[in-house]
């Protein structure tokens with residue numbers, strides 16, 4: 044018994060963090076957004092991610108796929124929240140990390156895509172002197188020359204790259220390593236290590252007739268490179284894009300924007316197998332791109348040396364292949380052709396590794412750079428490391444960033460002469476399943492809608508399609524988070540098997556065996572806090588607004604309070620989603636109120652009310668959120684009853700129980716003026732009565 | 736379990752007045768399960784006493800602690816040091832706990848913060864009711880598992896009396912007539928004939944009427 048306050052905590056990552064290749068503290072920044080602590084939210088993101096504004100726009104967000112909320116209705120809009128937190132004006136106040144003390148080592152980073160940028164950023168922070176070598180005249184890799192501006196505007200990318208380069212990184216553009224400068228030359232120039240983040244920029248060929256000799260056939264990489272320049276390429280009237288990845292979709296959407304009248308995507312499998320992001324496919328269809336699924340090109344037909352039509356064949360799906368996807372099988376006799384005057388080949392890219400292939404080993408077929416393992420990233424050449432698309436083949440931004448970060452750690456150990464750190468992955472990334480009972484009992488809240496340009500306007504140019512969330516929408520979205528693993532922590536040594544938690548949990552999570560041993564599933568718990576407040580022996584605490592945090596909020600607030608007498612502590616439910624203007628109105632209209640924000644009124648205990656009075660408050664009120672925003676209405680009802688008990692106690696204490704008020708959020712304004720005025724009046728009367 | 740409830744705060748405040756430091760001592764078994772003496776209630780009560788003292792201009796420190804069971808000497812002895820530094824201890828355990836405490840700490844003022852109510856069951860969270868009177872001679876085998884000593888207002892052994900109306904006891908409409916319940920249950924069990932046997936006069940000596948009770952097990956004792 045009585046083992047002090049340590050609770051048996053098994054630290055577990057929430058699904059969102061576990062699924063993120065760079066293990067972003069999603070839950071933390073989502074919570075900070077819910078609390079309207081935007082600057083801290085941004086700092087939390089930036090700490091792990093040197094390209095937050097890029098990721099907020101185009102990350103494939105595996106975190107959302109894993110998100111626990113997704114099992115209830117829809118996942119938290121994590122990427123949109125990241126963009127909200129990183130686009131805001133508060134990012135100016137973010138204090139960028141400073142480069143560490145110089146180690147005197149020089150490192151060459153080849154390629155300035157997300158892998159190279161992330162490696163350069165982290166290496167600079169570790170104190171190494173970094174030079175980026177980039178073959179193209181511009182920095183950013185595929186982010187610059189692949190992803191079109193309507194998804195990732197140039198100025199956004201510029202700003203992010205500047206912040207990184209400002210760490211003191213030297214940049215050499217227009218230098219193709221392997222050509223003018225060999226890898227060995229770099230070592231001769233004093234570089235102690237090299238990171239190869241050269242991406243995958245060589246389009247795979249269609250290998251069909253007409254591909255090489257007809258005018259009007261282009262590879263997606265070179266087409267998009269043109270699209271991303273001020274001088275845009277000319278497109279045909281009817282365009283066929285072959286392939287099913289993001290590159291194909293972006294080529295098609297760009298072709299529409301450049302004036303094509305009809306754009307067809309020709310993909311050999313069905314929509315389910317399409318590797319492009321679901322949202323992107325939807326957006327493209329919405330803008331008018333036509334999809335021909337289960338179709339393979341057979342031949343590009345021409346007239347006068349120019350493309351005139353595409354001959355195709357229909358497929359049906361056969362048995363799954365090595366990649367687990369069902370492979371397409373041509374249906375005999377189903378050939379057809381349609382008129383086009385431009386064909387864009389977007390069937391995948393391979394690294395352009397031929398220039399360095401004499402110095403480091405690459406794979407036979409796909410020309411990917413060979414490394415010894417995912418954490419060390421060492422190539423066959425000592426001192427040379429590689430990561431990103433160059434190693435994995437075309438993948439995603441966040442995977443490239445992750446590789447860059449891992450490489451930085453590995454290079455750092457190499458430069459220190461230590462054996463490379465083998466970081467093990469945090470664990471399984473498969474999200475546990477919630478039981479149907481819990482899903483049913485969970486209050487549903489709709490996911491925020493994104494605001495996009497109307498499709499008609501979109502195709503007229505390259506303006507960014509999707510808008511950033513507004514403050515209120517972002518906060519509301521963040522409040523949907525279920526706070527995975529921030530819930531009830533049970534100290535089995537203290538538990539006396541009284542069964543209260545089993546009886547009060549609105550989701551039925553605590554369970555008992557016949558010997559009274561209580562189990563609380565930390566994954567299923569949603570941190571409502573009811574059990575912790577009702578447990579008579581304090582065997583449970585909650586990580587979100589723990590007992591200590593609650594006490595600290597009250598003590599700190601009271602110690603720093605500038606409120607005029609009588610001071611009234613007002614507990615506000617964050618689910619009320621008060622904006623800064625609400626808070627300003629509160630300050631102006633009710634200067635006596637010291638606001639204490641909590642994740643649910645249900646978290647306020649009699650003890651907290653007493654604490655406020657103990658700290659010198661003259662009155663206390665609890666302001667609940669609107670019922671339709673409350674995830675646990677029954678638990679909130681419990682609070683009201685608890686406060687009735689607190690009032691009796693206050694009466695007995697000689698503090699008029701009427702100095703404690705509970706109210707729901709009025710339709711307008713943050714609290715009822717009458718309520719506060721009444722409270723102040725009563726406090727003053729009570730004060731006079733006492734002094735008489 | 737033994738159920739208890741905290742005394743009214745005014746009474747507690749009065750009895751603890753002037754003791755400095757005062758230790759509020761919880762009991763983490765029956766008292767906690769009655770939401771009267773667990774650590775949560777210790778924290779709340781101590782905080783209330785502090786505020787009351789502050790508002791009425793009194794001095795005095797209020798300390799908090801709890802033990803697993805105040806009715807066991809080994810547990811109480813574990814906090815001897817803390818007790819030593821206090822003027823008085825407010826025990827929020829049942830009467831048994833308070834008294835054992837008084838025995839273990841001969842020179843210390845001990846004050847009861849709770850009223851011990853009964854031996855009972857939890858009907859649901861926040862609702863308890865009496866079931867056993869501790870009479871020392873259990874007769875539940877003859878009464879369909881329902882105790883007339885604890886639950887009949889008149890402790891009748893050959894009930895019901897004439898005051899039983901529509902299943903309720905004449906003392907209050909809220910109180911079930913336990914004899915009615917016994918008859919109903921025996922009917923369901925098809926054992927109504929059991930009531931034909933008349934209870935002899937009960938020997939109340941094991942119930943404490945023969946003086947304070949004590950139980951000794953020679954085989955266990957040291």
Ligand SMILES: Cc1cc2nc3c(=O)[nH]c(=O)nc-3n(C[C@H](O)[C@H](O)[C@H](O)COP(=O)(O)OP(=O)(O)OC[C@H]3O[C@@H](n4cnc5c(N)ncnc54)[C@H](O)[C@@H]3O)c2cc1C
Pocket residue numbers: 101102103153154155156157158159176177178179182183184185186189190191218219220221240241242243244267289290291293294395398430431432433437438439440441443
């Ligand atoms: C059209 C398109 C859309 C995409 N959309 C998304 C999306 O929505 N979400 C997502 O997560 N991912 C998307 N991707 C994938 C993502 O862009 C890539 O996975 C990522 O950029 C890979 O990063 P990297 O640093 O490995 O390589 P890259 O970004 O390709 O950068 C490699 C850089 O190295 C340079 N380089 C190459 N060889 C040399 C050399 N020898 N010397 C010097 N420099 C050299 C190249 O010029 C280039 O700048 C998309 C890709 C494309 C093409």
Ligand code: SF4
Pocket residue numbers: 057058059060069070073109110111112119121523524525526527
């Ligand atoms: S509910 Fe919140 S903490 Fe849980 S996975 Fe989703 S974003 Fe992460």
Ligand code: SF4
Pocket residue numbers: 533537538539540541542543544545561574577578579580581582583
């Ligand atoms: S409420 Fe507390 S003491 Fe009671 S069973 Fe749950 S954890 Fe144990």
Ligand code: SF4
Pocket residue numbers: 530531547548549550551552553563568569570571572573574575585
């Ligand atoms: S914190 Fe809430 S959801 Fe979690 S176990 Fe306790 S009562 Fe249930």
Ligand code: SF4
Pocket residue numbers: 737762763764765766803804805806807828829830831832833
């Ligand atoms: S002292 Fe009383 S309340 Fe505490 S455990 Fe013993 S019998 Fe129960």
